[in-house]
Amino acid sequence: DTGVSQDPRHKITKRGQNVTFRCDPISEHNRLYWYRQTLGQGPEFLTYFQNEAQLEKSRLLSDRFSAERPKGSFSTLEIQRTEQGDSAMYLCASNPLGGGGFFGQGTRLTVV
Amino acid sequence: SQQGEEDPQALSIQEGENATMNCSYKTSINNLQWYRQNSGRGLVHLILIRSNEREKHSGRLRVTLDTSKKSSSLLITASRAADTASYFCAWDNYGQNFVFGPGTRLSVLP
Numbered sequence: 221d222t223g224v225s226q227d228p229r230h231k232i233t234k235r236g237q238n239v240t241f242r243c244d245p246i247s248e249h250n251r252l253y254w255y256r257q258t259l260g261q262g263p264e265f266l267t268y269f270q271n272e273a274q275l276e277k278s279r280l281l282s283d284r285f286s287a288e289r290p291k292g293s294f295s296t297l298e299i300q301r302t303e304q305g306d307s308a309m310y311l312c313a314s315n316p317l318g319g320g321g322f323f324g325q326g327t328r329l330t331v332v
Numbered sequence: 333s334q335q336g337e338e339d340p341q342a343l344s345i346q347e348g349e350n351a352t353m354n355c356s357y358k359t360s361i362n363n364l365q366w367y368r369q370n371s372g373r374g375l376v377h378l379i380l381i382r383s384n385e386r387e388k389h390s391g392r393l394r395v396t397l398d399t400s401k402k403s404s405s406l407l408i409t410a411s412r413a414a415d416t417a418s419y420f421c422a423w424d425n426y427g428q429n430f431v432f433g434p435g436t437r438l439s440v441l442p
Binding site for chain 2: 253261265268279309311320322323325
């Protein structure tokens, strides 16, 4: 499968726990994006990388959210001290410069 | 908010009819894309139209772009039940990110 891969697909966690999601982009794409989507809404931009550089992170929802792309390949999104309001679908996308975005299937987070 | 609008929010049609969805955005763009999302699934990229293009076709899909009005439309011809999904437009504001509209929920009734 040469598409964008996200893991896990579903995550249930207790409030206060930390969670980490992984995204493997299409290998030749140098840009990688993270989005959050709540029910009935369009995806909301969180952050993006060009290669290993995080070029925009001001949209991360709070300082509990952080993302890395250490070698310019896969990326991780971590949420610390999860809250019930963090329950959402977290989507990853990659694209070549100037091209369309290819999205993964997302990670659905439920905080109980 | 950087988000634009999509119109209508929901659309219900009979199989075989055409479906038209509209999208308006607020900034200058490099390109605009349309995506489909089935319930609980990821987004599927349908078509990309660049700012210097006015119309683009892909199978049963036709997309138009009017940069003077900051608007785009997606036409699905001869709709099928399998076209039932949410459709989102997203614009690329010169590489910063893709900004999504709120989406149109399309129901195609058999």
